[in-house]
Amino acid sequence: LCSLLIVTAMERKHAAVRVTADLVILTVRREQLHVLLVERGNDPFRGSPALPGGFLRPDETLEDAARRELTEETNMASERLHLEQLRVYSDPDRDPRGRVITVAFLAIAPSLPVPVAGSDASAARWERVDVVTGLAFDHDRILADAVERARQHLENTTLATAFCADAFTIGELRNIYEVVWGVPVDPRNFNRKVTGTEGFVVSTGEKRSQETGRPAVLYRRGPATVLYPPMLRANFLRR
């Protein structure tokens, strides 16, 4: 008991805090950018929508915690999902329970054919990003930051392929850009840029027939991760 109190005192002096990993999981469904939300089952904010997340455990990194949440929520092999740190949110008053800081992560998932049915989160659902509001804690802010990060990554990296399934058409990839950026993209110039950038996509040789029209050639992600020179937005935001 004595040692426990000593440890406690030390942690108090150094402002021990609890740390969560919160996830912004984005995907494109039906030509719309969606984010995965859960319904909070406990106070505070019971019943409010929120970003999925959880407390950091003693023997894991924050990346481990985030990936654990990600597999729980999406039921997918998480190695194939893109996951990166966004930033830390540490306002002392951001959590009514006390001092809890959160490390937000940006995750990108391909459009899943089956709806999400996580084992843990009872009421997980995809929601359109452009209509989401009133999230618990400071999650509205975190979501906005995550979407902005994704938009910038589409310019400078091959992140858009993370939204797609293993095999995809150039048209599907272009649709990702249009949905995330919110601006139309010229198909001809887009084709030229994508196929002309070394390592962005590689052709599989196969084709995908649809009900009507010419079948499209299927591609896979290439080894490249950065786009250099970047793919610039036609109508970009002045900041």
Add this chain to the structure above:
Amino acid sequence: LCSLLIVTAMERKHAAVRVTADLVILTVRREQLHVLLVERGNDPFRGSPALPGGFLRPDETLEDAARRELTEETNMASERLHLEQLRVYSDPDRDPRGRVITVAFLAIAPSLPVPVAGSDASAARWERVDVVTGLAFDHDRILADAVERARQHLENTTLATAFCADAFTIGELRNIYEVVWGVPVDPRNFNRKVTGTEGFVVSTGEKRSQETGRPAVLYRRGPATVLYPPMLRANFLRR
């Protein structure tokens, strides 16, 4: 006592951790990129060089903590210094004292005429980035990440002006790019790009005479923060 134990138990379950804010303060001195290091006065790593940093206090954000350290270490009005989050480092074994995660910050300082004499850090000194090694904890890794971030920011933002004093010449600004990137930059094309980018720099009309040669026109930072289109590195790293 009882309530204290309950709080303690809750924190244990939720893996309460201590959090530090560590700073990578970069500057350019004598045509070389330098980082501010302190000598550790306590175990662990007593006597080893390390990045300046400190524990998060109960009623401040991590940005507050970082800015507090920054003013202590540089003795400058910190509002004028660039400061941004880098990322979180949360390996469970990164600190021998127990569970301590760190939020690393990137700070940029102009070349200071006076050497650093912080009130707190007894042995703070500028060290050339290219020869730094053997830092305490995982600070070697953090430093490397920070330098890479700075290099990328020079391409996409007006961060380079943060390395300069209030008034600076185009040649001084160009020197920042050359030192941070480690590649020569063509003075003529650089001039065209900088003066042609709206809001990057604004002329003061004044000039600075030196021992010899034509005096250079002095500029100040403009209101722009992002470079669009970006300034691309002549010799860039393939990744």
Add this chain to the structure above:
DNA sequence: GCAATAGTGTCTTTCAGACAGTATGAC
């Protein structure tokens, strides 16, 4: 005048932006 540094002009090439036409499937 010379030396030393600051700044401008011009050519070329590459690539984004804009637009019209051809190709390949199902029926």
Add this chain to the structure above:
DNA sequence: GTCATACTGTCTGAAAGACACTATTGC
């Protein structure tokens, strides 16, 4: 053949990359 979608070709203008020349100071 028609319809619908996938893909290619070409022109133009803006800007990066490569280069040589002029300008302004101190001596």
